[in-house]
Amino acid sequence: MRKGNPHKGFWFYFGRVTATIGILLLLIILAIYLTVPTYSFKEPRPFEGEYLYNPYQDMSPDQWKKYHFHCHSRKYFGLTNGRKSKEATIDSVYQVLGYDHYGISDYMGINKHSSDREGYIPAYEHGYGLIRKTHQICIGAKSVYRIDYPFMQNLNMKQHMLNKLGERSRFVMPAHASFTKGYKVSDMKYLSNYRLIEVVNPYGNALEHWDVALSNGHRIYALGDDDTHDITNVREVCRNMTMVNTPDLNPKHVYDALDNGLCYAVEFDNWYHHPMTLSEKAEQVHSLPYLTRAELVDDTLFIETSAEKMQEVKFIGQNGKVLKTEENVAQAYYVIQPKDPYVRTEINVNGLQHFYLNPVTRHPTSIVMDRRLDQINWSQTILYWVVYAVALAAFAWYLFKKKEEKKSQGNAD
Numbered sequence: 526m527r528k529g530n531p532h533k534g535f536w537f538y539f540g541r542v543t544a545t546i547g548i549l550l551l552l553i554i555l556a557i558y559l560t561v562p563t564y565s566f567k568e569p570r571p572f573e574g575e576y577l578y579n580p581y582q583d584m585s586p587d588q589w590k591k592y593h594f595h596c597h598s599r600k601y602f603g604l605t606n607g608r609k610s611k612e613a614t615i616d617s618v619y620q621v622l623g624y625d626h627y628g629i630s631d632y633m634g635i636n637k638h639s640s641d642r643e644g645y646i647p648a649y650e651h652g653y654g655l656i657r658k659t660h661q662i663c664i665g666a667k668s669v670y671r672i673d674y675p676f677m678q679n680l681n682m683k684q685h686m687l688n689k690l691g692e693r694s695r696f697v698m699p700a701h702a703s704f705t706k707g708y709k710v711s712d713m714k715y716l717s718n719y720r721l722i723e724v725v726n727p728y729g730n731a732l733e734h735w736d737v738a739l740s741n742g743h744r745i746y747a748l749g750d751d752d753t754h755d756i757t758n759v760r761e762v763c764r765n766m767t768m769v770n771t772p773d774l775n776p777k778h779v780y781d782a783l784d785n786g787l788c789y790a791v792e793f794d795n796w797y798h799h800p801m802t803l804s805e806k807a808e809q810v811h812s813l814p815y816l817t818r819a820e821l822v823d824d825t826l827f828i829e830t831s832a833e834k835m836q837e838v839k840f841i842g843q844n845g846k847v848l849k850t851e852e853n854v855a856q857a858y859y860v861i862q863p864k865d866p867y868v869r870t871e872i873n874v875n876g877l878q879h880f881y882l883n884p885v886t887r888h889p890t891s892i893v894m895d896r897r898l899d900q901i902n903w904s905q906t907i908l909y910w911v912v913y914a915v916a917l918a919a920f921a922w923y924l925f926k927k928k929e930e931k932k933s934q935g936n937a938d
Contacts, residue, residue, distance in 0.1 A: 557672055559913045564681050565902040566715045569741035571843060571866035574889035579826070580746070580786025581819035581882070584770045586831075589815045590625040592767045592779075592788075594648055595662055595700065595723065595750030598638070600631050610756040612638040618756050622763050622807050625774060630662055633669055644774025650700060651690060658700075659683060659707035662723065662750075665695025665780060680712060684899045687719050695780050696721050701752060703729035713738040717898045721783060724881055725749030725765045725790040732881075736845035739867050739884055744895055746783065746883045749790030763806045766791045768815065768880075786883040789816060794877050814874050818856075819882060826885060828857045828870055837873040842866070861885065 598610045612629065616639070619627035629636040630648040639645055647667075652660035653675040663670075670693055674682045690697040698721040702708040708716075713734045724735050724747035738745045749765035756762065770787040771778045782788055793809070801809070818829035828838055838857035840849045842865050851857040861868055869884035888894070 554675070558674060558682075560910070561674070561682050561685055562901045562903075562906045563909060564684055564899045565905075566680070566684075567898045567900075569714055569743070569896070569898055571740060572742050572744075572887040573866060574887045576888045576891050577821060577824070577861060577885050578888055578891075578893050579819070579821045579885045581770075581816070582821060584787055584816075584819070585772070586815070586817040588770050588772055589768045590771055590774070590779075591623065591810070591813075592626045592628075592769045593619065593624055593750055593765075594628040594646075594664055594698075594748060594767065595630050595650070595726070596627060596753040596756075597650075598629050598631055598636060600634060610754065612636070614756050615753075618762055618803065621803055622810050624766070624810075626779075628664070633671070635666055635669060644776060644779070646776050646779065651686075651697075652700075654678075654707065656705070657707045658705045659686075660700045661686070661690055662698045662700045663690055663694035663696070664698060664721070664783075665776065666693060668693050678707075680715060683708065683712060684716055684718070687716065688899070691718055696783060698723055698748065699731075699734075701726040701728045702731035702734045708734060710734055710737050713743070714741045715898055717743055717896060719745070721746055721748050723748050723750055725792045726752050727761070727764050728752060730792075733845065736841070739869070739886075740844050742866070742896055744786075744886055744893070746786045746788060747790040747881050748783075748788065749792060749881070759803050759806070760800055762803070763810060764793055789883060790881040792879040792881070794879060809877070813878060816872075816880065816882070819870070821861075821885065824861045826859050826861060826868060826870070828872065828882075829855065830872065830874060830880070832874050835872055836875055839871045841869050841871060 596615060598612050598615060615627065615629065626644055626646065628646055628648045629638060630650045632650050635647045635649050646665060648662060648664050649666055649669060650660055651663055651670060651673065652658060653673045654660070657677065659678045670690055687697055697719050699708050699719065700723050702722060704726065710733050714737055722731060722735055722738065722745050724731050735745060735747060748767045751762055751764050753761050768789050768791060769779055769782050771782045814830045814832035817831050818827055820827050834853050834855050835857065836853060838851045838854065839847055840859040842848045848868065849859050859868060867884040867886045870882040872880040872882070874880065
């Protein structure tokens with residue numbers, strides 16, 4: 526008879542325990558992937574209708590506030606790349622810069638720092654993925670959704686994640702969409718059920734993603750963030766921001782403004798490659814020009830800022846096409862054509878600051894309705910689940926039989 530080895534020591538059992546844990550983790554990840562429902566997507570279509578919705582039509586130029594929703598503090602012993610960003614240091618830096626709100630969005634955790642502060646907005650960055658970072662910023666988060674698809678994600682998974690996160694947050698926003706191509710440009714044609722996208726991010730802007738979404742009838746609005754990881758590196762701070770038109774810092778008013786598009790993304794040009802001190806950046810921020818007019822008069826869109834002149838103004842439409850460019854003007858305008866599903870505006874104020882305004886969009890009536898393209902295909906989903914269950918059962922049965930055969934062979938020896 527075969528006898529067990531009495532000299533099996535610590536490393537043998539450590540290996541067995543490690544292997545068991547690894548197998549369990551793989552099975553859990555496999556189960557998460559295999560239980561994603563299958564979606565059917567309606568074919569999108571461009572904005573259409575006689576009514577032009579302009580998010581800035583009734584704005585108050587004296588109510589612009591400086592916001593930032595994407596910043597990391599030091600968590601998990603620095604493993605999440607928060608490096609030297611302690612909460613108190615984050616406070617001191619952004620207060621010097623004069624931001625009205627700077628949101629800490631740690632990975633998979635809502636940071637309660639300054640939760641007693643006026644205008645506190647709970648937020649976090651969702652996603653475990655390291656290779657293709659299909660991440661989302663959850664703004665106004667009620668709780669953290671622990672499930673994710675850490676490796677590759679298909680369109681079903683991305684849509685399902687937007688839906689699940691949206692149940693737990695006021696806004697779910699694709700983050701750094703062009704970084705590592707976590708979100709493909711082609712995905713934006715079909716993805717729906719989200720309002721915001723991080724168009725301006727230091728790791729890569731997502732203007733092409735935005736235009737594809739808009740060209741397919743998705744009313745999506747732009748935000749800009751620093752995505753700060755090392756708050757002590759002055760190069761990383763104040764590279765982007767979001768201007769929000771709100772009478773105060775009350776989160777409800779801020780949410781309403783974001784939902785209605787009363788905001789725009791700001792990008793500061795070349796501040797990383799041509800370093801400035803924190804005080805120099807603060808001076809630039811405090812004197813930052815702002816949007817004073819984005820008004821529709823009949824079918825003509827008029828654009829003005831507090832700057833004496835704007836270096837360049839571009840009006841951009843369907844499929845990202847530049848419709849008109851004006852240079853060195855105090856006021857720019859564009860006559861919206863019946864064939865224009867949407868028109869958005871980019872402003873190069875003075876070569877240092879760039880504004881990305883939200884679009885004027887077409888709709889059948891003044892009651893603006895958003896389109897949902899996704900719907901769970903339950904018949905296909907159940908069919909796939911049955912196939913997966915049968916395949917797993919067959920594999921388990923195969924392993925069981927192999928174990929029984931080995932046991933029988935051992936007894937025979």
